[in-house]
Amino acid sequence: xxxxxxxxxxxxxxxxxxxxxxxxxxxxxxxDTSTAPAASSASFTPAxxxxxxKITVWADSTRLPAVQAYQKSHPxxxxxxxxYDGSADGSTxxxxxxxxxxxxxxxxxxxxxxxxxxxxxxxxxxGPSAQxxxxxxxxxLVPQSTLDNFAKGSLTPCEFxxxxxxxxxDIAQVVTWYNKKLMDSFGYTVPTTWEQYQALGxxxxxxxxxxxxxxxxxxxxxxxxxxxxxxPAFNLTSPDTxxxxxxxxxxxRMATLLDSMVANGSVxxxxxxxxxxxxxxxxKVLMAVGPSWYGQYLFNSAFKTxxxxxxxxAPLTWDGDPTVATGNVGGGIWMVSSHSKNLKSATDLVSWLxxxxxxxxSAPTYPAYTPAATAWLANPVNSxxxxxxxxSAFQAAANAVWPGWSNTRFSDATAWSSVxxxxxxxxxxxxxxxxxxxxxxxxxxxxxxxxxxTK
Amino acid sequence: MTEVGLRGSFSAPVAGVARRRSRRRAGSxxxxxxxxxxxxxxxxxxxxxxxxxxxxxxxxxxxxxxLNQFVKVVQDYRFAPAFLHVxxxxxxxxxxxxxxxxxxxxxxRGRLRPGLSAALRFLYYIPGALAGVASVLxxxxxxxxxxxxxxxxxxxFGFESFAQVLGPANLPVIFVLIAFWTxxxxxxxxxxxxxxxxxxxxxxxARIDGAGAWKTARYIQIPMIGKWIAYMAILxxxxxxxxxxxxxxxxxxxxxxxxPAWSPNQLAYVLAFRYGDFNGAAAVSLILLVLGLICAxxxxxxxxxxxxxxx
Numbered sequence: 105x106x107x108x109x110x111x112x113x114x115x116x117x118x119x120x121x122x123x124x125x126x127x128x129x130x131x132x133x134x135x136d137t138s139t140a141p142a143a144s145s146a147s148f149t150p151a152x153x154x155x156x157x158k159i160t161v162w163a164d165s166t167r168l169p170a171v172q173a174y175q176k177s178h179p180x181x182x183x184x185x186x187x188y189d190g191s192a193d194g195s196t197x198x199x200x201x202x203x204x205x206x207x208x209x210x211x212x213x214x215x216x217x218x219x220x221x222x223x224x225x226x227x228x229x230x231g232p233s234a235q236x237x238x239x240x241x242x243x244x245l246v247p248q249s250t251l252d253n254f255a256k257g258s259l260t261p262c263e264f265x266x267x268x269x270x271x272x273x274d275i276a277q278v279v280t281w282y283n284k285k286l287m288d289s290f291g292y293t294v295p296t297t298w299e300q301y302q303a304l305g306x307x308x309x310x311x312x313x314x315x316x317x318x319x320x321x322x323x324x325x326x327x328x329x330x331x332x333x334x335x336p337a338f339n340l341t342s343p344d345t346x347x348x349x350x351x352x353x354x355x356x357r358m359a360t361l362l363d364s365m366v367a368n369g370s371v372x373x374x375x376x377x378x379x380x381x382x383x384x385x386x387x388k389v390l391m392a393v394g395p396s397w398y399g400q401y402l403f404n405s406a407f408k409t410x411x412x413x414x415x416x417x418a419p420l421t422w423d424g425d426p427t428v429a430t431g432n433v434g435g436g437i438w439m440v441s442s443h444s445k446n447l448k449s450a451t452d453l454v455s456w457l458x459x460x461x462x463x464x465x466s467a468p469t470y471p472a473y474t475p476a477a478t479a480w481l482a483n484p485v486n487s488x489x490x491x492x493x494x495x496s497a498f499q500a501a502a503n504a505v506w507p508g509w510s511n512t513r514f515s516d517a518t519a520w521s522s523v524x525x526x527x528x529x530x531x532x533x534x535x536x537x538x539x540x541x542x543x544x545x546x547x548x549x550x551x552x553x554x555x556x557x558t559k
Numbered sequence: 560m561t562e563v564g565l566r567g568s569f570s571a572p573v574a575g576v577a578r579r580r581s582r583r584r585a586g587s588x589x590x591x592x593x594x595x596x597x598x599x600x601x602x603x604x605x606x607x608x609x610x611x612x613x614x615x616x617x618x619x620x621x622x623x624x625x626l627n628q629f630v631k632v633v634q635d636y637r638f639a640p641a642f643l644h645v646x647x648x649x650x651x652x653x654x655x656x657x658x659x660x661x662x663x664x665x666x667x668r669g670r671l672r673p674g675l676s677a678a679l680r681f682l683y684y685i686p687g688a689l690a691g692v693a694s695v696l697x698x699x700x701x702x703x704x705x706x707x708x709x710x711x712x713x714x715x716f717g718f719e720s721f722a723q724v725l726g727p728a729n730l731p732v733i734f735v736l737i738a739f740w741t742x743x744x745x746x747x748x749x750x751x752x753x754x755x756x757x758x759x760x761x762x763x764x765a766r767i768d769g770a771g772a773w774k775t776a777r778y779i780q781i782p783m784i785g786k787w788i789a790y791m792a793i794l795x796x797x798x799x800x801x802x803x804x805x806x807x808x809x810x811x812x813x814x815x816x817x818x819p820a821w822s823p824n825q826l827a828y829v830l831a832f833r834y835g836d837f838n839g840a841a842a843v844s845l846i847l848l849v850l851g852l853i854c855a856x857x858x859x860x861x862x863x864x865x866x867x868x869x870x
Contacts, residue, residue: 133624375722521815526722529726530723551636552834
């Protein structure tokens with residue numbers, strides 16, 4: 105026996121009713137009520153303060169010892185220290201959690217270590233009833249004189265609508281790394297311009313094939329190369345207008361240069377930090393254009409290059425272009441929660457972490473706070489590994505970071521990693537991939553509420 | 560899944576007796592046993608679904624938006640690619656699952672010695688005991704030519720690096736491999752159970768009529784376990800559209816070489832947690848729910864899954 109089904113006319117009528125209802129419903133309130141986070145005045149309503157309240161600190165494993173050192177030197181401070189990924193490699197763990205805390209109305213950490221990208225969302229409310237997560241530190245929390253001592257432009261990623269929402273922990277200015285021992289034994293001179301770098305690549309490919317002058321396969325290679333080349337890929341011309349023009353000569357010159365070097369094998373398509381790179385090519389890296397932390401983290405830790413071989417030189421320039429400009433790869437920030445019940449302790453911790461010589465002179469990465477950076481360079485621990493005095497290269501680069509690569513509400517790594525790198529792996533050239541990269545950036549930017557322009 | 564399958568296949572003859580008995584002793588014990596599942600279902604299944612309905616038809620301020628959230632997410636630049644990715648994956652996955660599990664179950668049932676058959680069933684089932692995350696980890700090693708035990712095979716296909724293996728065109732195949740490896744074993748056991756349910760006299764009659772192994776499978780066994788195949792298709796389809804852990808893990812492990820919104824479920828995740836758009840995320844998940852229901856409805860109708868034999 106067959107189950108009785110409703111007559112077809114009934115079904116049709118039902119469908120018609122649904123369609124009509126839905127069409128009527130379509131004329132309702134808009135789905136998107138939030139206009140792009142406007143440059144709001146930097147103020148917030150603090151929670152009721154309690155100077156003895158415990159503060160929760162979220163830090164990555166690299167900065168964990170610094171927080172523990174603070175606890176040691178400030179035995180009265182009550183800290184609850186939690187380690188997390190520190191927003192490395194475009195992780196959105198922190199943002200995910202804060203979104204949830206904003207919905208539940210509790211649970212926020214008091215102090216977090218994060219990436220500059222995080223300030224873009226943390227400085228604005230995540231919803232109509234939420235308060236921006238980050239507290240504007242220049243509103244009576246950290247003295248202006250302290251803020252003035254940070255390296256030129258290093259607090260720019262923290263600044264939104266008159267508020268300084270974070271303190272920069274370290275900067276990651278891009279310098280020219282080279283293996284002095286290898287360069288000397290091959291009889292090469294260290295290039296000072298990109299053109300010389302390219303010429304050296306052609307020479308290495310012929311005379312010492314297998315040796316590398318760089319790699320473009322990392323999630324942040326675009327910051328080492330295209331940022332240094334002053335490519336307007338992520339250029340905010342106003343708080344809500346993003347200029348992205350990858351056909352600009354500043355972008356195409358870098359793409360062409362890298363294409364030629366990838367083609368002759370002097371620049372690898374793999375990632376320096378890929379699974380097997382250190383093992384397969386680690387001892388054959390003659391040069392690397394990359395951030396100040398490459399010295400310790402890439403050459404010393406990952407490649408295990410012996411001390412006394414690696415040296416740093418000032419950023420490369422372009423023939424006929426007088427501007428000295430370089431990129432920046434990461435560099436963490438500290439934020440204080442606007443929901444903190446103990447702003448005083450939280451601010452004190454953040455100030456100590458970023459500005460005290462006690463902490464920063466022995467910090468793993470180059471301090472953004474200028475007096476601390478001087479102390480850092482003077483610390484033999486930070487220089488004994490290198491074959492030359494890296495101070496001049498580091499200081500020159502620290503003040504030459506190109507300000508046109510803006511801190512946007514979306515990561516500059518997503519499109520590079522998920523669109524450009526797979527295309528490179530599949531054998532396409534960078535030049536041929538620029539349009540796809542451009543489209544990916546435009547899409548992400550629009551989704552994040554930016555007006556996109558090429559001019 | 561397996562429990563439901565086995566209970567269904569064995570309880571039919573005794574159903575009448577059981578019903579009469581339970582009617583007589585309809586005490587509170589029944590409610591007690593059902594409560595554990597029912598409470599969890601309400602708390603973590605029904606309430607969240609209703610909340611998703613609420614979110615999908617409102618905006619951030621709680622105003623009623625009608626279909627605007629749906630229009631918004633459908634127009635999102637990531638929507639079509641995400642559904643296309645999962646579409647390709649589903650076609651591959653369902654086709655391979657249907658053909659291979661049924662074939663393997665038939666071979667295990669009729670062509671092998673019982674001991675060997677049992678050992679193989681156990682072997683096939685083992686990977687299914689691994690959680691999704693663990694199985695992805697296994698495959699991260701399997702697919703990286705620098706560490707994989709099958710590196711030679713990968714190189715034979717022209718893959719010299721992990722990055723090459725993760726080429727966008729290969730992703731659906733990779734996810735099918737992972738899904739098949741973890742999921743097929745359980746289904747082989749279920750199909751085997753279903754085949755066991757076919758009365759021996761039917762098979763014997765077929766043999767007397769001169770049906771060989773192929774004809775028996777084609778005209779007797781497969782039609783008689785049709786309901787189980789439909790049941791498997793419904794669950795595999797629903798599970799497949801919800802693909803999340805595998806691409807999410809690969810995305811992290813490959814340092815972002817995958818689109819963070821590769822699958823629709825990931826798109827919902829990105830919308831909710833990167834853009835704070837919980838309403839849009841709810842709309843994406845409702846679209847997945849509707850697709851799953853339509854597919855299930857079609858399969859149930861076509862296969863007569865819920866038709867009771869006596870009617």
